[in-house]
Amino acid sequence: xxxxxxxxxxxxxxxxxxxxxxxxxxxxxxxxxxxxxxxxxxxxxxxxxxxxxxxxxxxxxxxxxxxxxxxxxxxxxxxxxxxxxxxxxxxxxxxxxxxxxxxxxxxxxxxx
Amino acid sequence: xxxxxxxxxxxxxxxxxxxxxxxxxxxxxxxxxxxxxxxxxxxxxxxxxxxxxxxxxxxxxxxxxxxxxxxxxxxxxxxxxxxxxxxxxxxxxxxxxxxxxxxxxxxxxxxxxxxxx
Numbered sequence: 001x002x003x004x005x006x007x008x009x010x011x012x013x014x015x016x017x018x019x020x021x022x023x024x025x026x027x028x029x030x031x032x033x034x035x036x037x038x039x040x041x042x043x044x045x046x047x048x049x050x051x052x053x054x055x056x057x058x059x060x061x062x063x064x065x066x067x068x069x070x071x072x073x074x075x076x077x078x079x080x081x082x083x084x085x086x087x088x089x090x091x092x093x094x095x096x097x098x099x100x101x102x103x104x105x106x107x108x109x110x111x112x
Numbered sequence: 113x114x115x116x117x118x119x120x121x122x123x124x125x126x127x128x129x130x131x132x133x134x135x136x137x138x139x140x141x142x143x144x145x146x147x148x149x150x151x152x153x154x155x156x157x158x159x160x161x162x163x164x165x166x167x168x169x170x171x172x173x174x175x176x177x178x179x180x181x182x183x184x185x186x187x188x189x190x191x192x193x194x195x196x197x198x199x200x201x202x203x204x205x206x207x208x209x210x211x212x213x214x215x216x217x218x219x220x221x222x223x224x225x226x227x228x229x
């Protein structure tokens with residue numbers, strides 16, 4: 001099935017640094033979602049975006065829904081060791097019966 | 113947020129046997145649940161959409177007779193892997209959407225690690 005283009009594939013950063021990741025698509029989505037997955041667990045919703053141009057924060061996390069509806073980014077500020085995990089973007093189209101299309105994930109490693 | 117519970121968290125079974133995985137929405141009703149499969153270091157791949165009271169909708173390439181889905185109530189969907197083989201070993205994850213919410217995001221269970229020996 002289709003997947004979103006998510007980058008970078010992995011990141012190694014020092015504690016305290018900011019990090020940014022993004023997803024792009026060749027087609028439009030009506031909703032963008034960002035999830036975090038810890039090893040052996042299911043994804044946990046971080047931020048949901050419903051409007052083009054929307055900028056939403058959740059603590060140290062900020063995500064934006066691109067104006068073109070074909071992209072989204074997630075920023076994490078002042079990273080801490082517990083930010084380690086795999087971050088997935090997911091897009092949803094109207095009329096798709098709420099089906100999600102996932103990116104391939106960004107593996108984040110934070111060095112203390 | 114809404115809670116989705118999956119059971120069991122892990123299971124080991126012999127080749128040729130069947131395994132049932134349960135997905136429950138604990139504090140909301142879900143007319144639609146989704147079943148995903150995830151291989152190590154890969155993304156989630158949608159297997160099927162489970163609709164309460166009707167047949168599941170399978171994604172292209174997913175065998176209906178091998179992965180039986182039943183969504184008999186608004187809070188429970190089950191995935192049965194029939195005649196399991198080692199290549200069916202994977203991490204299976206369900207998600208559910210709150211039917212009473214205008215929001216469209218789905219909440220995920222904790223996943224089930226299936227190992228077929």
